[in-house]
Amino acid sequence: MKKILTSFLLALSLVTISGFDASLNTNTSSLLTKQKAMTIMSKAEAAEINEGVAAPDFTFTDLATGKVMNLSELRDKPVYLNFWATWCPPCVRELPHIQAKYEQYKDKIHFLAISLDGEQAAPAEFIPAKGYTFPVGYGNEREISRAYNVEAIPMSLMIDTNGVVKAKIVGSMDETDLERFIQKGL
Numbered sequence: 512m513k514k515i516l517t518s519f520l521l522a523l524s525l526v527t528i529s530g531f532d533a534s535l536n537t538n539t540s541s542l543l544t545k546q547k548a549m550t551i552m553s554k555a556e557a558a559e560i561n562e563g564v565a566a567p568d569f570t571f572t573d574l575a576t577g578k579v580m581n582l583s584e585l586r587d588k589p590v591y592l593n594f595w596a597t598w599c600p601p602c603v604r605e606l607p608h609i610q611a612k613y614e615q616y617k618d619k620i621h622f623l624a625i626s627l628d629g630e631q632a633a634p635a636e637f638i639p640a641k642g643y644t645f646p647v648g649y650g651n652e653r654e655i656s657r658a659y660n661v662e663a664i665p666m667s668l669m670i671d672t673n674g675v676v677k678a679k680i681v682g683s684m685d686e687t688d689l690e691r692f693i694q695k696g697l
Contacts, residue, residue: 560659561679566592566670567658571625571648574635580648583674585621589696590670593624594661597637601683602665606643608686612693613645620693627652627664669696 560566568583582590593609595602606624613622622645626634631649638647659666662681669678669692678695 560668560676562676564676566590566668566674566676568674569650569655569658571623571650571655572631574626574631574638574647574649582623582670585623586672586674588619588621589672589677590621590623590668591616591693591696592668592670593622594627594656594659594664594666595624596626596628596664597633598628599664605665605683605689606641608684608689610643610645611686612689616693617645619697622646623648625650625655627656627661667692669693671696 566582568581570579570581572579582592591609591612593605595605597603609622609624616622624645624647626647626649628634628649629652634647634649655661659668664681665683666681667679667684668676671677678692680692684692
């Protein structure tokens with residue numbers, strides 16, 4: 512009788528555990544499916560900015576003049592748009608090359624370096640201290656980063672007079688690379 516009762520309890524335990532395990536697998540599978548769907552939605556919500564795509568408009572403050580502007584106001588010439596930060600060594604290494612190209616092309620191209628420092632004071636102090644004269648802006652860092660899907664900096668874009676992205680690169684450029692990049696937008 513003990514063997515039958517023990518066997519019955521063991522079988523009942525196995526059935527219960529198996530049912531519980533199957534329900535866990537179903538719940539886990541359902542949770543993973545939901546997580547994957549949320550990840551896909553998040554990636555889909557963030558715009559993928561590539562060549563041929565309209566550049567999202569945004570508002571920024573020109574740090575030299577204090578003037579609040581929109582990117583769309585710069586449609587009379589192509590735009591070299593750069594996302595950078597003072598705490599980013601590759602960004603800082605790229606700035607002298609941007610300055611050189613600004614001096615060379617400022618009559619043909621709008622230059623705009625948007626700081627993603629998290630606060631306006633850092634770039635407002637850094638740029639004049641280094642003697643840079645190209646336009647630097649500051650705006651809502653989160654909105655701009657999301658609109659342009661900025662995942663790494665420096666990131667540069669060439670935008671034509673119709674507001675369409677002609678070229679995009681993520682990573683620092685030297686002066687030769689920057690020249691080739693700018694030529695894509697002229």
